[in-house]
Amino acid sequence: MEQEMENIESPQHVDHSKSEVIFDNTNRPITLKFENVAYKIKLVKEGCLKNSSKSEEEKIILKDVSGIVSPGEMLAILGPSGCGKTTLLTGLGGRLVNGHLDGVITYNNNPFSSSIKRSIGFVTQDDVLYPHLTVYETLVFTALLRLPKTYSVEEKTAHCDAVIPQLGLTKCKDSIIGDSLLRGISGGERKRVSIGQEMLINPSLLFLDEPTSGLDSTTALRIVSTLKDLANGGRTVVMTIHQPSSRLFYMFDKVLLLSEGNPLYFGRGKDAMGYFSGIGFPPLVAMNPSDFLLDLSSGILSDDPRVLSDAPREDPALIKQTLVAAFKTNLAENLNEQLQESIDHLATEKLPDKIFSQWSNTWWQQFSVLLRRGMKERKHESLSNLKVGEVLVMSFFSGLLWWKSNNIQDQTGLLFFYTSFWEFYSVFQGIFTFPQERLMLEKERSSGMYRLSAYFMAMTVGDLPMELVLPTISTVITYWMAGLKPSAGRFFSTLFSLLYNVLVSQSLGLAIGAMVMDEKSATVLALVILISYTLAGGYYVQHVPRFIAWIKHISITQHAYKLLLGSQYSLGETYSCGLNATCLVEDSPSIKTIGLGGKGISIVALAVMLFGFRFLAYVALMRIGVTKK
CATH class of the missing domain: 3.40.50.300 (P-loop containing nucleotide triphosphate hydrolases)
Incomplete structure (x- = not known):
C-alpha cells in the first residue's frame, strides 16, 4: 500500500518505458448496431388539489431509430x-435504468453483457x-x-x-x-x-x-x-x-x-x-x-x-x-x-461469453484504493479552515463561560450542551456526504469500478480519524478550562462518551442523506428528528407524559447525556447544596430525571443505532448506479 502511494504522489519515479502498453489492441474491435430502438417512459402527473388522484402519462422519447x-x-x-x-x-451504452426500451442493440451481434x-x-x-x-x-x-x-x-x-x-x-x-x-x-x-x-x-x-x-x-x-x-x-x-x-x-x-x-x-x-x-x-x-x-x-x-x-x-x-x-x-x-x-x-465474430470476471480487482484492492482516495479528497472538507476555526472558537468560548465551574447545575448544563452541539454538528456532517457523492457514485458504479460494500467500508473507515479529531481537540480545551474532574479516568470516560455520540450521530446523518438524497429535504427532516431528540433528552423536560415518554428510549441525546453524566459523577457522591449542607448527586434535580444507572443499556442502545443507521444508509445506496448487467 505504501508503495502504491509513492507511485501516486511521485509520478517522476514511474518507469515510462512501459507506457506503450496502453496502445496494445487488447480489446476486440466492436461494431455497434441498433435496430428499431424505441423508448417509452411513464410520467406521473398530480392534480392541482392536494387530495386529487395521480394519473400516469406515457411519453415516447425514441421512435424506431436504427443505425450501424x-x-x-x-x-x-x-x-x-x-x-x-x-x-x-x-x-x-447499456445505462438506462427507467422506462421501457424496445428494439435490438448488439455489439458484434452479441447482446449487452x-x-x-x-x-x-x-x-x-x-x-x-x-x-x-x-x-x-x-x-x-x-x-x-x-x-x-x-x-x-x-x-x-x-x-x-x-x-x-x-x-x-x-x-x-x-x-x-x-x-x-x-x-x-x-x-x-x-x-x-x-x-x-x-x-x-x-x-x-x-x-x-x-x-x-x-x-x-x-x-x-x-x-x-x-x-x-x-x-x-x-x-x-x-x-x-x-x-x-x-x-x-x-x-x-x-x-x-x-x-x-x-x-x-x-x-x-x-x-x-x-x-x-x-x-x-x-x-x-x-x-x-x-x-x-x-x-x-x-x-x-x-x-x-x-x-x-x-x-x-x-x-x-x-x-x-x-x-x-x-x-x-x-x-x-x-x-x-x-x-x-x-x-x-459478423456471424463468426462472436465475443466470448466471459472475457472478464465481474470485478476487475479484489474487494481488498478496491477498499484500499478507495480509502486512500477518500481520505485525500475529504480531508480538505472535514478539516477545512472554516470548520477548524468554528470548533476552536466554540471550545474556547464554552471554556470561558464555564470557567472553573464547581456548580453541579452549571456542569450538567455544559455536558448537555456538548451532547447537543456535537450531535447536531455530526448529523449535518453526515447528511451532506452522500448527496455530494451521488454523481460520482452513479458514474463509477455504472462503470462497474467497485463493489458498493468496498466503497461504503472505505468511506466509513476513512472518515473515522477526520470526524473524531475535532471533537477530541474541543474536549481537551473545554474540559480543563471548565474545571471538570481532573482525573485521567474521568477525562477519558468523558472523551469516549462524546466520541461515541459523534459516531452514532454521524450514522444518523448518513442514513438521512442516503435515503432522501436532497440536501434541503434532508436538512428539514434532520432538524425535526434532532429537536425531538433534544427535547426528550431529559434536560429541558423532566416530567414527560407517559403517552410520549417512549421517545426517550430512541433518543441519541438522552443516551449520550447519560453516559456523559456517568463519566463525571458516581452513585453515592455528594455535592454542596446549601449552607453547610451536602446532598447526593443522584438526588440533584438536573441528574435525577436521567439517573446514573443503566449505562450499559445506553451503550447497547447507541450501538444498535450506530450499526442500524449505517445499515439503512447502505441499503439506501444500493439503488444508486445500478444498470443492467
Missing part, C-alpha cells in the same frame, strides 16, 4: 434539445471529478480501480503516463482539478481528463455525451480531433453534439439526425446536405451544415430575413412529418440492408 457504426468510424447524433439524443446514447461492458467507455456531459485531486492522481486512482488485477501497480501507472501526453495533459498533470469555488484546470482540460479516465481501459467502443458543451471553438476542435485520432486507431466512437462548427461537422464519418425521437437522416456526414437538397429541402443561403440540419429538425426551412421577409412560413409540424416520411422512403430500406449485411459479415 463500425470500428474506425465516428458517429455524431444531432438534433435540438429534447429530441432524445442523450436517451439514445444512454440506451446504447458484462464482457461488453468492460470494453465500453462512457463520458457523461458533466465532468464528475474530485476537485482537490490533481490530474495525475485522478487518472492513477481510476487506473488502480478499473484495470484488471493482472496488472501490477507500475503497469497501471504506466497506462496513465501514456494517456496524459496522448490527450495533451502533460502541462497540467500536477494541477488540481478544481471546481466553481476552487481554481483548477480549464474546462477543456477537465473534459480531456474525463475522456482519459475512459481511455485507461483501452475501450473498443467509446460513448460521449456533449463532449464540446461549454467549450470555445478552438478547444472543441482539439477535443474532437483527439476523438477522431482514437477512432482512426480502430475504436468505435459515438457522441451526441448540439451545434458543431462546420470544421467539426466534416470530421464525423456518420451523422444521425433526430427530431422529437424520429430519425430524419442516417449516413455519411458529407452526404447530408446533398440528401436534403435531393428531397426538396436545399439550403437557401450558404450556412454551416449543422445549423441547416438543426433548423430542419426543428421544422424551420430558414431564418434568414433576406430570404423569407415577405414569404409565408410553413407549418413546422408539417415539415417534420415530411422529413420523417422521406427518411422511411429513401433511407430506411438501404439502412436495413446494411444491418443485414453486417449480421452475415
Whole structure:
C-alpha cells in the first residue's frame, strides 16, 4: 500500500518505458448496431388539489431509430434539445435504468453483457471529478480501480503516463482539478481528463455525451480531433453534439439526425446536405451544415430575413412529418440492408461469453484504493479552515463561560450542551456526504469500478480519524478550562462518551442523506428528528407524559447525556447544596430525571443505532448506479 502511494504522489519515479502498453489492441474491435430502438417512459402527473388522484402519462422519447457504426468510424447524433439524443446514447451504452426500451442493440451481434461492458467507455456531459485531486492522481486512482488485477501497480501507472501526453495533459498533470469555488484546470482540460479516465481501459467502443458543451471553438476542435485520432486507431466512437462548427461537422464519418425521437437522416456526414437538397429541402443561403440540419429538425426551412421577409412560413409540424416520411422512403430500406449485411459479415465474430470476471480487482484492492482516495479528497472538507476555526472558537468560548465551574447545575448544563452541539454538528456532517457523492457514485458504479460494500467500508473507515479529531481537540480545551474532574479516568470516560455520540450521530446523518438524497429535504427532516431528540433528552423536560415518554428510549441525546453524566459523577457522591449542607448527586434535580444507572443499556442502545443507521444508509445506496448487467 505504501508503495502504491509513492507511485501516486511521485509520478517522476514511474518507469515510462512501459507506457506503450496502453496502445496494445487488447480489446476486440466492436461494431455497434441498433435496430428499431424505441423508448417509452411513464410520467406521473398530480392534480392541482392536494387530495386529487395521480394519473400516469406515457411519453415516447425514441421512435424506431436504427443505425450501424463500425470500428474506425465516428458517429455524431444531432438534433435540438429534447429530441432524445442523450436517451439514445444512454440506451446504447447499456445505462438506462427507467422506462421501457424496445428494439435490438448488439455489439458484434452479441447482446449487452458484462464482457461488453468492460470494453465500453462512457463520458457523461458533466465532468464528475474530485476537485482537490490533481490530474495525475485522478487518472492513477481510476487506473488502480478499473484495470484488471493482472496488472501490477507500475503497469497501471504506466497506462496513465501514456494517456496524459496522448490527450495533451502533460502541462497540467500536477494541477488540481478544481471546481466553481476552487481554481483548477480549464474546462477543456477537465473534459480531456474525463475522456482519459475512459481511455485507461483501452475501450473498443467509446460513448460521449456533449463532449464540446461549454467549450470555445478552438478547444472543441482539439477535443474532437483527439476523438477522431482514437477512432482512426480502430475504436468505435459515438457522441451526441448540439451545434458543431462546420470544421467539426466534416470530421464525423456518420451523422444521425433526430427530431422529437424520429430519425430524419442516417449516413455519411458529407452526404447530408446533398440528401436534403435531393428531397426538396436545399439550403437557401450558404450556412454551416449543422445549423441547416438543426433548423430542419426543428421544422424551420430558414431564418434568414433576406430570404423569407415577405414569404409565408410553413407549418413546422408539417415539415417534420415530411422529413420523417422521406427518411422511411429513401433511407430506411438501404439502412436495413446494411444491418443485414453486417449480421452475415459478423456471424463468426462472436465475443466470448466471459472475457472478464465481474470485478476487475479484489474487494481488498478496491477498499484500499478507495480509502486512500477518500481520505485525500475529504480531508480538505472535514478539516477545512472554516470548520477548524468554528470548533476552536466554540471550545474556547464554552471554556470561558464555564470557567472553573464547581456548580453541579452549571456542569450538567455544559455536558448537555456538548451532547447537543456535537450531535447536531455530526448529523449535518453526515447528511451532506452522500448527496455530494451521488454523481460520482452513479458514474463509477455504472462503470462497474467497485463493489458498493468496498466503497461504503472505505468511506466509513476513512472518515473515522477526520470526524473524531475535532471533537477530541474541543474536549481537551473545554474540559480543563471548565474545571471538570481532573482525573485521567474521568477525562477519558468523558472523551469516549462524546466520541461515541459523534459516531452514532454521524450514522444518523448518513442514513438521512442516503435515503432522501436532497440536501434541503434532508436538512428539514434532520432538524425535526434532532429537536425531538433534544427535547426528550431529559434536560429541558423532566416530567414527560407517559403517552410520549417512549421517545426517550430512541433518543441519541438522552443516551449520550447519560453516559456523559456517568463519566463525571458516581452513585453515592455528594455535592454542596446549601449552607453547610451536602446532598447526593443522584438526588440533584438536573441528574435525577436521567439517573446514573443503566449505562450499559445506553451503550447497547447507541450501538444498535450506530450499526442500524449505517445499515439503512447502505441499503439506501444500493439503488444508486445500478444498470443492467
